[in-house]
Amino acid sequence: MSQKTPRNFFKPLAIGAPDPMRELPIRLERMIHFVPPHLDKVRAKVPQMATQADVVLANLEDAIPADAKDAARDGAIEMGKMVDWQGKGTGFWSRVNPLNSPWFQEDVSRLVLEAGEQLDVIMLPKVEGPWDIHFADQYVAQLEAKAGLKRPILFHAILETAQGMALVEEIALASPRMQGISLGPADLAADRKMKTTRVGGGHPYYRVVDDPNEDGSKRESAQQDPWHYTIARMVDACRMAGINAFYGPFGDIADSEACEQQFRNAFLLGCSGTWSLHPSQIEIAKRVFSPAPDEVKFARRILEAMPDGTGVAMLDGKMQDDATWKQAKVISDLADLVSEKDPELAKAYAAD
Numbered sequence: 116m117s118q119k120t121p122r123n124f125f126k127p128l129a130i131g132a133p134d135p136m137r138e139l140p141i142r143l144e145r146m147i148h149f150v151p152p153h154l155d156k157v158r159a160k161v162p163q164m165a166t167q168a169d170v171v172l173a174n175l176e177d178a179i180p181a182d183a184k185d186a187a188r189d190g191a192i193e194m195g196k197m198v199d200w201q202g203k204g205t206g207f208w209s210r211v212n213p214l215n216s217p218w219f220q221e222d223v224s225r226l227v228l229e230a231g232e233q234l235d236v237i238m239l240p241k242v243e244g245p246w247d248i249h250f251a252d253q254y255v256a257q258l259e260a261k262a263g264l265k266r267p268i269l270f271h272a273i274l275e276t277a278q279g280m281a282l283v284e285e286i287a288l289a290s291p292r293m294q295g296i297s298l299g300p301a302d303l304a305a306d307r308k309m310k311t312t313r314v315g316g317g318h319p320y321y322r323v324v325d326d327p328n329e330d331g332s333k334r335e336s337a338q339q340d341p342w343h344y345t346i347a348r349m350v351d352a353c354r355m356a357g358i359n360a361f362y363g364p365f366g367d368i369a370d371s372e373a374c375e376q377q378f379r380n381a382f383l384l385g386c387s388g389t390w391s392l393h394p395s396q397i398e399i400a401k402r403v404f405s406p407a408p409d410e411v412k413f414a415r416r417i418l419e420a421m422p423d424g425t426g427v428a429m430l431d432g433k434m435q436d437d438a439t440w441k442q443a444k445v446i447s448d449l450a451d452l453v454s455e456k457d458p459e460l461a462k463a464y465a466a467d
């Protein structure tokens with residue numbers, strides 16, 4: 116047997132560590148906003164970011180130069196103390212360096228020991244298989260016990276290697292700490308040997324061409340989404356495990372239209388949120404990952420038409436039954452969560 120027994124799965128991994136969570140906390144996580152914590156000027160904006168983003172993340176991994184890793188770690192710990200994260204209802208996460216790097220051990224030990232009470236989630240990059248989660252799980256449990264933490268820290272894996280992709284279901288199920296998984300299109304592209312130099316989004320050469328026209332006129336063609344399979348598979352793995360799927364980075368900061376479309380595709384396929392790399396992407400993510408008022412109103416009409424969630428009804432010529440009731444519930448529940456945080460959208464959802 117290669118799996119723990121059900122009883123042992125939910126036992127703390129170190130004496131004195133907090134009990135693992137049996138259910139994930141219900142939180143609005145439309146965007147995980149990336150902050151480079153070694154930059155004083157950007158770090159100074161963290162209290163403001165905490166009022167705008169659902170989650171603020173101190174990034175210690177890629178995009179932080181090797182000679183700034185120590186400063187980034189110090190900055191991340193300072194970020195933990197800059198805001199009353201739990202009081203504000205904003206998530207505080209950190210992306211640590213990979214397990215095989217010279218920085219992982221100190222990243223995790225300092226974060227848990229010095230900012231463990233504030234830290235909701237550790238994002239683990241380049242996860243290859245469940246063994247990476249098991250190692251980090253045990254290590255964090257020891258640190259939680261040492262720090263006397265009462266609330267367990269959760270894990271979020273980035274799907275950015277071919278092996279991680281092949282084992283995504285096992286990663287999603289590896290520990291009760293697992294909160295979710297994000298797509299890492301930049302590293303995944305490199306690991307898969309995709310011939311691209313982009314961070315997410317489409318590619319002008321990845322297209323489908325119409326059949327030839329009899330008159331020899333120019334054939335229409337359209338770009339396709341190279342991330343469709345990966346996102347859909349990640350969503351299935353996450354939802355099977357009862358955790359959340361997220362898109363990841365969109366690197367063309369200036370192309371807000373393509374960013375919005377990439378985010379929207381991920382939202383429609385089941386993702387809960389995305390990353391924002393630049394303040395302008397926070398607004399895009401907010402727009403996309405909050406359901407549209409028209410959709411919410413229609414969803415609520417479905418719920419009203421079948422109060423106990425069974426039977427059949429017709430709305431505007433469309434058949435509704437138990438399955439569309441369940442879809443409507445997903446949208447309506449998300450709208451309730453958004454409304455708690457966003458009075459403008461709450462008003463729009465309630466308007467006739």
Ligand SMILES: CCC(=O)SCCNC(=O)CCNC(=O)[C@H](O)C(C)(C)COP(=O)(O)OP(=O)(O)OC[C@H]1O[C@@H](n2cnc3c(N)ncnc32)[C@H](O)[C@@H]1OP(=O)(O)O
Pocket residue numbers: 149150151156157160164174177178301302314364366368391392393394
């Ligand atoms: C690819 C795979 C991955 O791993 S993605 C994750 C790793 N990458 C990151 O975390 C990148 C995070 N973002 C950044 O570092 C910056 O946004 C980059 C992309 C470098 C662009 O910065 P910059 O050229 O300064 O942009 P800008 O002049 O348009 O900035 C306008 C004002 O906004 C600020 N800003 C910028 N980014 C952030 C951020 N992430 N959080 C908070 N503030 C940010 C800038 O400092 C600038 O402020 P000001 O107007 O000068 O006061």
Ligand SMILES: O=CC(=O)O
Pocket residue numbers: 177240273275298299300301302303314363364
């Ligand atoms: O870390 C993210 C990626 O796209 O790589």
Ligand SMILES: [Mg+2]
Pocket residue numbers: 177240273275299301302
């Ligand atoms: Mg990466």
